[in-house]
Amino acid sequence: MPDRHDAFSPLKIGPLTLRNRFVKSATNEGMAKGGLVTKGLAKFHERVAEGGAAMSTVAYCATSPDGRTFVDQAILDDASMNDFRALTDAIHKHGAAACAQVTHAGSFTFLDKDTLKSARPLSASGGFNKTGIASGRFFKKRMNRDEMDAMTNEFVAACVRAKESGFDAVELHMGHGYFLSQFVSKLYNKRRDAYGGDIDKRLNYPSEILQKTLDAVGKDIAVIVKYSMTDGLKGNQIEDGIAIAKRLKAEGAHMAVLSNGMNIESITHMFGSSLPESDARPANVLIALAMWAQRMAAPKNVVFHENYLRDLAVQVRAAVDMPLAYLGGVQSLEGVDLAMEDGFDAIAMGRALIFDPNFVNDLRAGSVTQSGCTACNRCVTMMYSPGGTSCIESRIKPDPKLNKIGAAA
Ligand SMILES: Cc1cc2nc3c(=O)[nH]c(=O)nc-3n(C[C@H](O)[C@H](O)[C@H](O)COP(=O)(O)O)c2cc1C
Numbered sequence: 001m002p003d004r005h006d007a008f009s010p011l012k013i014g015p016l017t018l019r020n021r022f023v024k025s026a027t028n029e030g031m032a033k034g035g036l037v038t039k040g041l042a043k044f045h046e047r048v049a050e051g052g053a054a055m056s057t058v059a060y061c062a063t064s065p066d067g068r069t070f071v072d073q074a075i076l077d078d079a080s081m082n083d084f085r086a087l088t089d090a091i092h093k094h095g096a097a098a099c100a101q102v103t104h105a106g107s108f109t110f111l112d113k114d115t116l117k118s119a120r121p122l123s124a125s126g127g128f129n130k131t132g133i134a135s136g137r138f139f140k141k142r143m144n145r146d147e148m149d150a151m152t153n154e155f156v157a158a159c160v161r162a163k164e165s166g167f168d169a170v171e172l173h174m175g176h177g178y179f180l181s182q183f184v185s186k187l188y189n190k191r192r193d194a195y196g197g198d199i200d201k202r203l204n205y206p207s208e209i210l211q212k213t214l215d216a217v218g219k220d221i222a223v224i225v226k227y228s229m230t231d232g233l234k235g236n237q238i239e240d241g242i243a244i245a246k247r248l249k250a251e252g253a254h255m256a257v258l259s260n261g262m263n264i265e266s267i268t269h270m271f272g273s274s275l276p277e278s279d280a281r282p283a284n285v286l287i288a289l290a291m292w293a294q295r296m297a298a299p300k301n302v303v304f305h306e307n308y309l310r311d312l313a314v315q316v317r318a319a320v321d322m323p324l325a326y327l328g329g330v331q332s333l334e335g336v337d338l339a340m341e342d343g344f345d346a347i348a349m350g351r352a353l354i355f356d357p358n359f360v361n362d363l364r365a366g367s368v369t370q371s372g373c374t375a376c377n378r379c380v381t382m383m384y385s386p387g388g389t390s391c392i393e394s395r396i397k398p399d400p401k402l403n404k405i406g407a408a409a
Protein backbone atom coordinates (compact mmCIF):
# COMPACT_ATOMS: atom_id res chain seq x y z
CA MET A 1 0.00 0.00 0.00
CA PRO A 2 1.64 3.33 -1.01
CA ASP A 3 2.03 6.09 1.58
CA ARG A 4 -0.78 8.62 1.82
CA HIS A 5 0.57 12.18 1.87
CA ASP A 6 -0.98 15.38 3.10
CA ALA A 7 -1.56 17.54 0.00
CA PHE A 8 -0.50 20.64 1.91
CA SER A 9 2.78 19.21 3.19
CA PRO A 10 6.13 19.97 1.51
CA LEU A 11 7.57 17.66 -1.14
CA LYS A 12 11.22 17.18 -2.06
CA ILE A 13 11.95 16.42 -5.71
CA GLY A 14 15.65 16.19 -6.44
CA PRO A 15 17.30 19.37 -5.15
CA LEU A 16 13.97 21.24 -4.91
CA THR A 17 11.57 21.40 -1.99
CA LEU A 18 8.02 22.40 -2.91
CA ARG A 19 5.90 24.13 -0.28
CA ASN A 20 2.96 21.79 -0.95
CA ARG A 21 1.90 19.11 -3.44
CA PHE A 22 0.01 21.26 -5.97
CA VAL A 23 1.63 21.89 -9.33
CA LYS A 24 0.14 23.99 -12.12
CA SER A 25 0.54 21.78 -15.19
CA ALA A 26 1.66 23.27 -18.48
CA THR A 27 -1.22 24.82 -20.42
CA ASN A 28 0.01 26.54 -23.56
CA GLU A 29 -0.66 30.19 -22.77
CA GLY A 30 -0.34 31.64 -26.29
CA MET A 31 1.25 34.68 -24.65
CA ALA A 32 4.75 34.62 -26.13
CA LYS A 33 4.35 36.75 -29.20
CA GLY A 34 6.62 35.59 -32.00
CA GLY A 35 8.54 33.54 -29.42
CA LEU A 36 9.11 36.40 -26.95
CA VAL A 37 7.81 36.47 -23.39
CA THR A 38 5.10 39.05 -22.65
CA LYS A 39 4.04 40.77 -19.45
CA GLY A 40 0.77 38.83 -19.73
CA LEU A 41 2.65 35.53 -19.52
CA ALA A 42 4.48 36.65 -16.39
CA LYS A 43 1.21 37.84 -14.83
CA PHE A 44 -0.54 34.55 -15.67
CA HIS A 45 2.06 32.62 -13.66
CA GLU A 46 2.30 35.17 -10.89
CA ARG A 47 -1.43 34.69 -10.25
CA VAL A 48 -0.93 30.93 -9.93
CA ALA A 49 1.91 31.46 -7.45
CA GLU A 50 -0.13 33.98 -5.46
CA GLY A 51 -3.03 31.54 -5.49
CA GLY A 52 -1.14 28.97 -3.43
CA ALA A 53 0.22 26.34 -5.84
CA ALA A 54 3.73 25.14 -5.03
CA MET A 55 4.99 25.40 -8.60
CA SER A 56 3.79 26.87 -11.86
CA THR A 57 4.90 25.26 -15.13
CA VAL A 58 5.47 27.58 -18.07
CA ALA A 59 4.13 25.67 -21.05
CA TYR A 60 6.04 24.95 -24.16
CA CYS A 61 9.41 26.63 -23.93
CA ALA A 62 10.96 25.64 -27.26
CA THR A 63 14.62 24.67 -27.47
CA SER A 64 14.98 26.71 -30.70
CA PRO A 65 12.84 28.74 -33.13
CA ASP A 66 12.22 25.60 -35.24
CA GLY A 67 11.18 23.74 -32.10
CA ARG A 68 7.89 25.61 -31.93
CA THR A 69 4.56 24.08 -32.91
CA PHE A 70 2.95 27.50 -33.19
CA VAL A 71 4.58 30.85 -33.71
CA ASP A 72 3.52 32.39 -30.37
CA GLN A 73 5.40 29.93 -28.19
CA ALA A 74 8.39 31.02 -26.11
CA ILE A 75 11.92 30.18 -27.19
CA LEU A 76 14.50 29.47 -24.49
CA ASP A 77 17.27 31.38 -26.24
CA ASP A 78 19.64 34.10 -25.02
CA ALA A 79 17.26 36.85 -26.17
CA SER A 80 14.51 35.68 -23.82
CA MET A 81 16.54 35.23 -20.64
CA ASN A 82 15.91 38.68 -19.11
CA ASP A 83 12.19 38.32 -19.64
CA PHE A 84 12.15 34.80 -18.26
CA ARG A 85 14.06 36.16 -15.26
CA ALA A 86 11.29 38.73 -14.71
CA LEU A 87 8.72 35.92 -14.94
CA THR A 88 10.50 33.66 -12.43
CA ASP A 89 11.01 36.65 -10.08
CA ALA A 90 7.26 37.28 -10.21
CA ILE A 91 6.58 33.64 -9.23
CA HIS A 92 9.22 33.62 -6.49
CA LYS A 93 7.78 36.80 -4.96
CA HIS A 94 4.86 34.66 -3.79
CA GLY A 95 6.93 31.76 -2.46
CA ALA A 96 6.28 29.35 -5.32
CA ALA A 97 8.70 27.58 -7.63
CA ALA A 98 8.92 28.02 -11.40
CA CYS A 99 9.21 25.18 -13.88
CA ALA A 100 9.98 25.50 -17.60
CA GLN A 101 8.43 22.87 -19.85
CA VAL A 102 11.26 22.32 -22.32
CA THR A 103 10.23 20.88 -25.63
CA HIS A 104 10.61 20.65 -29.37
CA ALA A 105 7.85 20.03 -31.89
CA GLY A 106 9.70 17.62 -34.17
CA SER A 107 7.29 17.05 -37.03
CA PHE A 108 4.29 18.37 -35.04
CA THR A 109 4.75 21.93 -36.24
CA PHE A 110 2.44 24.40 -37.93
CA LEU A 111 5.11 27.05 -38.53
CA ASP A 112 4.75 28.51 -41.99
CA LYS A 113 7.33 28.08 -44.73
CA ASP A 114 9.03 31.40 -44.04
CA THR A 115 9.37 30.75 -40.31
CA LEU A 116 10.50 27.09 -40.19
CA LYS A 117 14.17 26.95 -41.19
CA SER A 118 14.48 23.17 -41.72
CA ALA A 119 13.42 22.03 -45.17
CA ARG A 120 11.80 18.96 -43.62
CA PRO A 121 10.87 18.82 -39.93
CA LEU A 122 13.04 16.40 -37.96
CA SER A 123 11.58 13.30 -36.35
CA ALA A 124 12.42 9.75 -35.29
CA SER A 125 11.29 8.42 -38.66
CA GLY A 126 10.94 9.96 -42.10
CA GLY A 127 8.13 9.73 -44.62
CA PHE A 128 4.77 11.39 -45.02
CA ASN A 129 4.08 14.18 -42.50
CA LYS A 130 0.35 14.46 -41.89
CA THR A 131 0.83 17.57 -39.73
CA GLY A 132 2.56 19.32 -42.63
CA ILE A 133 -0.39 19.15 -45.02
CA ALA A 134 -1.56 22.66 -44.14
CA SER A 135 1.92 24.22 -44.25
CA GLY A 136 3.06 22.39 -47.38
CA ARG A 137 5.72 20.32 -45.58
CA PHE A 138 4.58 16.94 -46.71
CA PHE A 139 7.63 14.97 -45.59
CA LYS A 140 9.56 14.67 -42.34
CA LYS A 141 13.22 13.74 -41.99
CA ARG A 142 14.50 10.68 -40.12
CA MET A 143 17.26 12.04 -37.90
CA ASN A 144 20.80 10.80 -38.27
CA ARG A 145 23.22 10.55 -35.38
CA ASP A 146 24.77 13.98 -36.00
CA GLU A 147 21.34 15.57 -35.97
CA MET A 148 20.49 13.70 -32.78
CA ASP A 149 23.67 14.96 -31.11
CA ALA A 150 22.89 18.52 -32.21
CA MET A 151 19.36 18.19 -30.82
CA THR A 152 20.66 16.82 -27.51
CA ASN A 153 22.91 19.87 -27.22
CA GLU A 154 19.95 22.10 -28.02
CA PHE A 155 17.88 20.55 -25.20
CA VAL A 156 20.72 20.77 -22.70
CA ALA A 157 21.52 24.39 -23.63
CA ALA A 158 17.84 25.33 -23.20
CA CYS A 159 17.76 23.70 -19.76
CA VAL A 160 20.92 25.53 -18.73
CA ARG A 161 19.32 28.81 -19.84
CA ALA A 162 16.21 27.91 -17.85
CA LYS A 163 18.35 27.44 -14.75
CA GLU A 164 20.17 30.71 -15.39
CA SER A 165 16.84 32.51 -15.83
CA GLY A 166 15.80 31.48 -12.33
CA PHE A 167 13.69 28.39 -13.01
CA ASP A 168 13.69 25.88 -10.17
CA ALA A 169 12.79 22.96 -12.41
CA VAL A 170 12.64 21.89 -16.02
CA GLU A 171 10.03 19.51 -17.38
CA LEU A 172 11.14 17.53 -20.43
CA HIS A 173 8.04 16.92 -22.52
CA MET A 174 8.03 13.30 -23.65
CA GLY A 175 4.30 13.04 -24.35
CA HIS A 176 1.42 14.23 -26.50
CA GLY A 177 3.16 13.67 -29.88
CA TYR A 178 5.95 16.26 -29.65
CA PHE A 179 9.55 15.52 -30.66
CA LEU A 180 10.60 13.26 -27.77
CA SER A 181 7.36 11.36 -27.85
CA GLN A 182 7.93 10.79 -31.58
CA PHE A 183 10.77 8.52 -30.38
CA VAL A 184 8.82 7.02 -27.46
CA SER A 185 5.61 6.31 -29.36
CA LYS A 186 4.99 3.20 -31.41
CA LEU A 187 2.79 5.33 -33.69
CA TYR A 188 5.70 7.50 -34.81
CA ASN A 189 8.94 5.57 -34.27
CA LYS A 190 9.48 3.04 -37.06
CA ARG A 191 13.28 2.86 -36.73
CA ARG A 192 15.11 -0.44 -36.77
CA ASP A 193 18.34 0.71 -35.17
CA ALA A 194 19.24 1.12 -31.49
CA TYR A 195 16.56 3.85 -31.17
CA GLY A 196 13.52 1.98 -32.46
CA GLY A 197 11.77 -1.34 -31.88
CA ASP A 198 10.59 -2.30 -28.42
CA ILE A 199 9.88 0.30 -25.75
CA ASP A 200 13.38 0.01 -24.28
CA LYS A 201 14.94 0.89 -27.60
CA ARG A 202 12.41 3.64 -28.28
CA LEU A 203 13.47 5.16 -24.98
CA ASN A 204 17.20 5.09 -25.70
CA TYR A 205 17.41 8.51 -27.31
CA PRO A 206 15.02 10.38 -24.94
CA SER A 207 16.98 8.78 -22.08
CA GLU A 208 20.22 10.21 -23.47
CA ILE A 209 18.70 13.68 -23.36
CA LEU A 210 17.45 13.08 -19.84
CA GLN A 211 20.87 11.87 -18.65
CA LYS A 212 22.70 14.82 -20.20
CA THR A 213 20.15 17.23 -18.74
CA LEU A 214 20.58 15.67 -15.30
CA ASP A 215 24.35 15.95 -15.66
CA ALA A 216 24.14 19.59 -16.71
CA VAL A 217 21.56 20.97 -14.27
CA GLY A 218 20.23 18.16 -12.08
CA LYS A 219 22.27 19.09 -9.02
CA ASP A 220 20.82 22.59 -8.96
CA ILE A 221 17.26 22.30 -10.26
CA ALA A 222 14.68 19.52 -10.48
CA VAL A 223 14.45 17.57 -13.72
CA ILE A 224 10.89 16.38 -14.30
CA VAL A 225 9.50 14.35 -17.21
CA LYS A 226 5.94 14.57 -18.49
CA TYR A 227 4.81 11.70 -20.67
CA SER A 228 1.74 9.94 -22.01
CA MET A 229 0.93 6.68 -20.22
CA THR A 230 -0.77 5.49 -23.42
CA ASP A 231 -1.16 6.92 -26.93
CA GLY A 232 -4.93 6.43 -26.76
CA LEU A 233 -6.60 3.58 -28.62
CA LYS A 234 -3.65 2.63 -30.83
CA GLY A 235 0.10 2.81 -30.25
CA ASN A 236 1.62 2.71 -26.78
CA GLN A 237 -0.41 0.81 -24.19
CA ILE A 238 -0.20 0.96 -20.40
CA GLU A 239 2.55 -1.71 -20.41
CA ASP A 240 4.64 0.84 -22.33
CA GLY A 241 3.60 3.55 -19.87
CA ILE A 242 4.83 1.43 -16.97
CA ALA A 243 8.09 0.62 -18.77
CA ILE A 244 8.66 4.35 -19.35
CA ALA A 245 8.25 5.11 -15.65
CA LYS A 246 10.70 2.33 -14.74
CA ARG A 247 13.27 3.73 -17.13
CA LEU A 248 12.79 7.28 -15.83
CA LYS A 249 13.39 6.04 -12.33
CA ALA A 250 16.49 4.11 -13.43
CA GLU A 251 17.88 7.23 -15.11
CA GLY A 252 17.25 9.31 -11.99
CA ALA A 253 14.48 11.68 -13.10
CA HIS A 254 13.28 13.63 -10.09
CA MET A 255 9.55 13.31 -10.80
CA ALA A 256 7.24 12.06 -13.56
CA VAL A 257 3.98 13.79 -14.51
CA LEU A 258 1.54 11.18 -15.79
CA SER A 259 -0.40 12.44 -18.79
CA ASN A 260 -2.13 10.51 -21.52
CA GLY A 261 -3.01 10.61 -25.20
CA MET A 262 -1.70 12.38 -28.27
CA ASN A 263 -2.55 15.82 -29.69
CA ILE A 264 -3.66 14.59 -33.09
CA GLU A 265 -4.65 10.98 -32.68
CA SER A 266 -6.37 10.95 -29.30
CA ILE A 267 -6.87 14.39 -27.77
CA THR A 268 -9.85 13.30 -25.67
CA HIS A 269 -7.60 10.76 -23.92
CA MET A 270 -5.61 13.76 -22.74
CA PHE A 271 -8.54 15.94 -21.66
CA GLY A 272 -11.14 13.37 -20.63
CA SER A 273 -13.82 15.39 -22.45
CA SER A 274 -14.64 16.43 -26.02
CA LEU A 275 -13.47 19.60 -27.75
CA PRO A 276 -16.10 22.30 -28.36
CA GLU A 277 -16.66 24.62 -31.29
CA SER A 278 -14.01 27.31 -31.34
CA ASP A 279 -14.77 30.54 -29.45
CA ALA A 280 -11.79 32.23 -31.01
CA ARG A 281 -10.97 32.87 -34.64
CA PRO A 282 -7.17 32.65 -34.84
CA ALA A 283 -5.85 35.17 -37.37
CA ASN A 284 -3.19 32.66 -38.46
CA VAL A 285 -4.89 30.44 -41.04
CA LEU A 286 -2.61 27.47 -40.32
CA ILE A 287 -3.56 27.55 -36.64
CA ALA A 288 -7.24 27.83 -37.51
CA LEU A 289 -6.94 24.83 -39.84
CA ALA A 290 -5.02 22.79 -37.28
CA MET A 291 -7.62 23.43 -34.60
CA TRP A 292 -10.46 22.60 -36.96
CA ALA A 293 -8.82 19.31 -38.03
CA GLN A 294 -8.14 18.35 -34.44
CA ARG A 295 -11.76 18.95 -33.46
CA MET A 296 -13.10 17.05 -36.46
CA ALA A 297 -10.93 14.02 -35.66
CA ALA A 298 -11.92 13.82 -31.99
CA PRO A 299 -14.98 11.98 -30.67
CA LYS A 300 -17.84 14.36 -29.74
CA ASN A 301 -19.43 12.50 -26.86
CA VAL A 302 -16.70 11.94 -24.27
CA VAL A 303 -18.20 12.68 -20.87
CA PHE A 304 -15.85 14.12 -18.24
CA HIS A 305 -15.44 12.53 -14.86
CA GLU A 306 -13.08 13.62 -12.12
CA ASN A 307 -9.66 11.96 -11.88
CA TYR A 308 -10.34 10.37 -15.28
CA LEU A 309 -6.79 9.02 -15.63
CA ARG A 310 -6.90 7.24 -12.27
CA ASP A 311 -7.27 3.69 -13.65
CA LEU A 312 -4.09 4.08 -15.70
CA ALA A 313 -2.10 6.12 -13.20
CA VAL A 314 -2.57 3.69 -10.30
CA GLN A 315 -0.98 0.97 -12.43
CA VAL A 316 2.11 3.13 -12.85
CA ARG A 317 2.03 4.01 -9.15
CA ALA A 318 2.05 0.31 -8.24
CA ALA A 319 5.03 -0.37 -10.50
CA VAL A 320 7.57 2.31 -9.50
CA ASP A 321 8.91 3.91 -6.41
CA MET A 322 9.67 7.48 -7.49
CA PRO A 323 7.89 10.82 -7.12
CA LEU A 324 4.82 10.80 -9.37
CA ALA A 325 2.38 13.62 -10.05
CA TYR A 326 -1.20 12.58 -10.71
CA LEU A 327 -2.70 14.62 -13.58
CA GLY A 328 -6.13 14.54 -15.16
CA GLY A 329 -9.40 16.00 -13.97
CA VAL A 330 -8.65 16.97 -10.38
CA GLN A 331 -11.42 19.48 -9.70
CA SER A 332 -12.30 19.14 -6.03
CA LEU A 333 -11.10 18.39 -2.52
CA GLU A 334 -12.46 14.89 -3.02
CA GLY A 335 -10.35 14.49 -6.15
CA VAL A 336 -7.28 15.75 -4.28
CA ASP A 337 -7.94 13.30 -1.43
CA LEU A 338 -8.37 10.44 -3.88
CA ALA A 339 -5.03 11.14 -5.58
CA MET A 340 -3.33 11.34 -2.19
CA GLU A 341 -5.01 8.11 -1.04
CA ASP A 342 -3.76 6.45 -4.22
CA GLY A 343 -0.24 7.29 -3.09
CA PHE A 344 0.71 10.01 -5.57
CA ASP A 345 3.30 12.49 -4.37
CA ALA A 346 1.93 15.55 -6.14
CA ILE A 347 -1.16 16.73 -7.97
CA ALA A 348 -0.82 18.53 -11.28
CA MET A 349 -3.78 20.64 -12.34
CA GLY A 350 -4.47 22.48 -15.56
CA ARG A 351 -8.04 23.64 -16.07
CA ALA A 352 -9.01 24.07 -12.41
CA LEU A 353 -6.22 26.66 -12.13
CA ILE A 354 -7.11 28.36 -15.42
CA PHE A 355 -10.63 28.68 -14.07
CA ASP A 356 -9.35 30.11 -10.80
CA PRO A 357 -5.64 30.45 -9.97
CA ASN A 358 -6.62 30.91 -6.31
CA PHE A 359 -8.11 27.42 -6.10
CA VAL A 360 -5.32 25.99 -3.91
CA ASN A 361 -5.62 28.80 -1.33
CA ASP A 362 -9.38 28.38 -1.32
CA LEU A 363 -9.11 24.62 -0.79
CA ARG A 364 -6.69 25.17 2.05
CA ALA A 365 -8.95 27.78 3.66
CA GLY A 366 -11.94 25.48 3.24
CA SER A 367 -13.88 28.23 1.46
CA VAL A 368 -14.21 26.09 -1.68
CA THR A 369 -14.34 22.34 -2.13
CA GLN A 370 -15.27 22.13 -5.82
CA SER A 371 -13.90 24.02 -8.83
CA GLY A 372 -16.42 25.75 -11.07
CA CYS A 373 -14.58 24.46 -14.15
CA THR A 374 -16.95 22.45 -16.31
CA ALA A 375 -14.20 20.77 -18.39
CA CYS A 376 -15.83 22.34 -21.46
CA ASN A 377 -12.36 22.86 -23.01
CA ARG A 378 -13.27 26.25 -24.38
CA CYS A 379 -9.97 27.53 -22.92
CA VAL A 380 -8.26 25.20 -25.40
CA THR A 381 -9.94 27.02 -28.25
CA MET A 382 -8.83 30.35 -26.74
CA MET A 383 -5.10 29.57 -26.84
CA TYR A 384 -4.55 31.55 -30.01
CA SER A 385 -7.00 34.34 -29.43
CA PRO A 386 -5.25 37.73 -29.13
CA GLY A 387 -5.37 37.65 -25.30
CA GLY A 388 -4.09 34.06 -25.06
CA THR A 389 -5.39 31.19 -22.94
CA SER A 390 -8.20 32.08 -20.58
CA CYS A 391 -11.38 30.62 -19.16
CA ILE A 392 -14.62 31.68 -20.77
CA GLU A 393 -16.47 31.13 -17.48
CA SER A 394 -13.98 32.68 -15.08
CA ARG A 395 -13.98 36.07 -13.39
CA ILE A 396 -10.34 36.56 -14.51
CA LYS A 397 -10.06 37.93 -18.02
CA PRO A 398 -6.87 38.49 -19.99
CA ASP A 399 -5.75 42.10 -20.00
CA PRO A 400 -4.83 43.14 -23.58
CA LYS A 401 -2.58 45.88 -22.13
CA LEU A 402 -0.26 43.13 -20.84
CA ASN A 403 0.04 41.62 -24.28
CA LYS A 404 3.32 43.44 -24.81
CA ILE A 405 6.61 41.74 -25.52
CA GLY A 406 9.13 42.08 -22.72
CA ALA A 407 8.16 40.93 -19.22
CA ALA A 408 11.28 42.67 -17.91
CA ALA A 409 10.55 46.09 -19.42
C1 LIG B 1 -5.56 25.40 -22.66
C2 LIG B 1 -4.70 24.20 -22.44
C3 LIG B 1 -3.42 24.16 -23.00
C4 LIG B 1 -2.59 23.06 -22.77
N1 LIG B 1 -1.30 23.08 -23.24
C5 LIG B 1 -0.41 22.14 -22.85
C6 LIG B 1 0.97 22.27 -23.12
O1 LIG B 1 1.43 23.24 -23.71
N2 LIG B 1 1.79 21.28 -22.70
C7 LIG B 1 1.33 20.20 -22.02
O2 LIG B 1 2.12 19.33 -21.65
N3 LIG B 1 0.02 20.05 -21.73
C8 LIG B 1 -0.85 20.99 -22.10
N4 LIG B 1 -2.18 20.90 -21.73
C9 LIG B 1 -2.64 19.72 -21.01
C10 LIG B 1 -2.63 19.95 -19.50
O3 LIG B 1 -1.33 20.12 -18.98
C11 LIG B 1 -3.26 18.74 -18.77
O4 LIG B 1 -2.52 17.60 -19.15
C12 LIG B 1 -4.74 18.55 -19.11
O5 LIG B 1 -5.42 19.78 -19.15
C13 LIG B 1 -5.41 17.63 -18.09
O6 LIG B 1 -5.31 18.18 -16.80
P1 LIG B 1 -6.58 18.94 -16.09
O7 LIG B 1 -7.71 17.96 -16.10
O8 LIG B 1 -6.08 19.25 -14.70
O9 LIG B 1 -6.87 20.14 -16.90
C14 LIG B 1 -3.04 21.96 -21.99
C15 LIG B 1 -4.32 22.03 -21.43
C16 LIG B 1 -5.15 23.12 -21.63
C17 LIG B 1 -6.50 23.14 -20.99
Ligand code: SF4
Nearest residue numbers: 373374376377379391
Ligand atom coordinates in the same frame (compact mmCIF):
# COMPACT_ATOMS: atom_id res chain seq x y z
S1 SF4 C 1 -12.96 27.24 -20.35
FE1 SF4 C 1 -12.97 27.39 -18.12
S2 SF4 C 1 -14.65 26.04 -17.50
FE2 SF4 C 1 -14.10 25.44 -19.59
S3 SF4 C 1 -12.53 23.85 -19.33
FE3 SF4 C 1 -11.43 25.77 -19.54
S4 SF4 C 1 -11.08 26.40 -17.42
FE4 SF4 C 1 -12.72 24.87 -17.36
